[in-house]
Amino acid sequence: MIRYFKILILCLFLLVITSNLFSQSSFSKERIETAVINFLKSQTNEDIEIEIIQNVRPISFVESSVSASLRHNFRDFKGLGFVWVDFNKDGKTISTEQIRVKIKKFRQIPVTTRFIRSGETLSNADFTIRRFDVTNFNENELVVNNSIVGKITRNGIPKDNPFKISDLSNDVIIKKGQIVTIIAQSGAISIKTLGTALQDGGAGDVIRVKRNGQGNVVLTGSVNELGFVLLSNNSNSTR
Secondary structure, three states: OHHHHHHHHHHHHHHHHHHHHHHOEEEOHHHHHHHHHHHHHHOOOOEEEEEEOOOOOOEEEOOOOOEEEEEEOOOOOOEEEEEEEEEEEOOEEEEEEEEEEEEEEEEEEEEEOOOEOOOOEOOHHHEEEEEEEOOOOOHHHEOOOOOOOOOEEOOOEOOOOEOEHHHEEOOEEEOOOOEEEEEEEEOOEEEEEEEEEOOOEEOOOEEEEEEOOOOOOEEEEEEOOOOOEEEOOOOOEEO
């Protein structure tokens, strides 16, 4: 009788353990990492590579039917950031895990095939369009298409580097030291004066000019197709 009683107690004990195991919600390290990567990729159409840069621990809950939702703080989907995994039960968040993530962003852009010196006119042989890591670049400063053919380089550019808009100029219309016409436009009023160019410039380029007869006053303006330097209303001046 005692023997059967012990067996019954053991069976009940095993039943309780089994019941608890089946009622748990478990999230393995691999499951969480995969969820984070898939979640970030679903949030953008950009070409990105994702690296989780912390040790992710497995998470288990006694409660059953625990679900997970994710959120992030990336704006441009590159660099360092966080993904938060919220574990929810019955519409309430019962736990949150913060996971540190690094994202590399790639774009198909022109990249130099050789070292290019200042003052060179670019041809198709000087660049190739390829997948390039733009994570550490301001993308608004980069040339993103092959419109660089025929442009003149303002600066030397090393091999295997992207082209910045500020690196390039159009055909030189104004040369450094040249006497130029400066036009200041304010509404319907236009004022012309003479100045000296302090740098080369092509159509559309922004250059510095010194106004003649005004000491060391230096102005900044854009070069038009006729070779005039047009000053904007907010043009900066220095002495």
